[in-house]
Every structure is written in structure tokens, then in C-alpha cells.
Amino acid sequence: MDIFALPDVFIRKLMRTMEIEDRMRLRLVCRAFEQLAADSHAGYFAVGGIYKPVGRNLAVNFGDTPFKRDAQSATELTQLRSRLFNGITFAKFELKVAEIKLQVPTDLFFQLIATHKIVHL
Known part of the structure; x- marks a missing residue:
């Protein structure tokens, strides 16, 4: 499943539910996820x-x-x-x-x- 194909609204809601520790781990996966974590709210x-x-x-x-x-x-x-x-x-x-x-x-x-x-x- 391509997470980046999801609507922006859904991705923003999903990112809001993540803990800071999970966001930090997500940033290490690839540059696209790093940018996704950086562009969304901190928590x-x-x-x-x-x-x-x-x-x-x-x-x-x-x-x-x-x-x-x-x-x-x-x-x-x-x-x-x-x-x-x-x-x-x-x-x-x-x-x-x-x-x-x-x-x-x-x-x-x-x-x-x-x-x-x-x-x-």
C-alpha cells in the first residue's frame, strides 16, 4: 500500500495520532517519510x-x-x-x-x- 497515495486529510489525521517517538523512528525510514513527519504537526x-x-x-x-x-x-x-x-x-x-x-x-x-x-x- 502506498501511504502517500492517501488523501492529505487522512494522512494528517493519522500523523496526529502518532507519538513523538514513533515520528522519530518514521523519519529514519526514508526521505519521503522524513518529509512527511516534518510537514505534519509535531503531535x-x-x-x-x-x-x-x-x-x-x-x-x-x-x-x-x-x-x-x-x-x-x-x-x-x-x-x-x-x-x-x-x-x-x-x-x-x-x-x-x-x-x-x-x-x-x-x-x-x-x-x-x-x-x-x-x-x-
Whole structure:
């Protein structure tokens, strides 16, 4: 069966259900699969969010994975993700920063938002 003969809609839905580890293995099969993995979303997370600031930093979670609360780790995260994939899809993305008072690094905040390219406010 030629997977590339399938409609794009079906391929995108199929790729969304794959775990990151499976995508990494798929990239090793051949260049066509490498391009398919790179052109599709990086994965589907049921939950993601930017949560209560701690000092001048934000708590960020993608699925069950927490990330360090500094701009350097956010830069590394976005660079790694952009090298591997073109997007991440969230079923529910929460932004809980009720009392920001501009105490968070705004460049980090907007960098994280811009990473996902699809922002619904």
C-alpha cells in the first residue's frame, strides 16, 4: 500500500495520532517519510498551558511535560521543535496568569505563543 497515495486529510489525521517517538523512528525510514513527519504537526496534546508566574518566570506544560521557567529553555524548546516539525496541536490550551502585572518576561510569553502559530484569544 502506498501511504502517500492517501488523501492529505487522512494522512494528517493519522500523523496526529502518532507519538513523538514513533515520528522519530518514521523519519529514519526514508526521505519521503522524513518529509512527511516534518510537514505534519509535531503531535497532539490533550492539555497544554502557561500557568501562574513565579517571580518573573512562567510555568509551562505541554501534556505531562513541564519545562524550565526561563527564556533559555524556551528558546531551546522552540528551536528543537522547529527543526523537527512545523506545529503542535492542543485540544485545550490554558493561560492562567491573572495577576501578571508585567512581572513575567514578555519576550518569553510571546515567543511561546508565536511558536504555535494558531492562537485563539
